[in-house]
Amino acid sequence: MSPLATLLERTGRSAAAQQIVDDAVRKMPEKAGPHLAAATLAWVHRDQTATSTEALNAIRYNERSVPAMLLMAKVFHAQGRLDTARFALENALQVEPGNALLHLELGQVQLEQNDDKAALVSFEKAARLRPTLVEA
DSSP states (O other): OOHHHHHHHHTTOHHHHHHHHHHHHHHOTTOHHHHHHHHHHHHHTTOHHHHHHHHHHHHHHOTTOHHHHHHHHHHHHHTTOHHHHHHHHHHHHHHOTTOHHHHHHHHHHHHHTTOHHHHHHHHHHHHHHOTTOTTO
8 A cells, every 4th residue: 555545544534545546546557556555455444355356456467466465365364265365375475485474374374274384384484584573
């Protein structure tokens, strides 16, 4: 999400944040960034449908958009589609193997799949990559 939209959202001005994101999508419909911003804002508002739609749009314009892949994995995870979430995260890790947030989310999915050994490895990787990541 753009820094301005993030600031507006954090200060309780959701409508203004949404307007900025909508304007960016309208002005640059064939760029991944505005769609990623829209997906992120939708995720903040717990709108899985819009998150999925906009994340897929971001991926259409930038197939290596790891933040969009992570959002899709989070949607799949929230829907209980754990195998699909795991697949999406493993694909994202092919693009960005050093991304601690991907390892963290993968560990959470693996934990729900009762794959405790794999989850431990993922959490350890996340913690090693980003020691300040308390969740790991």
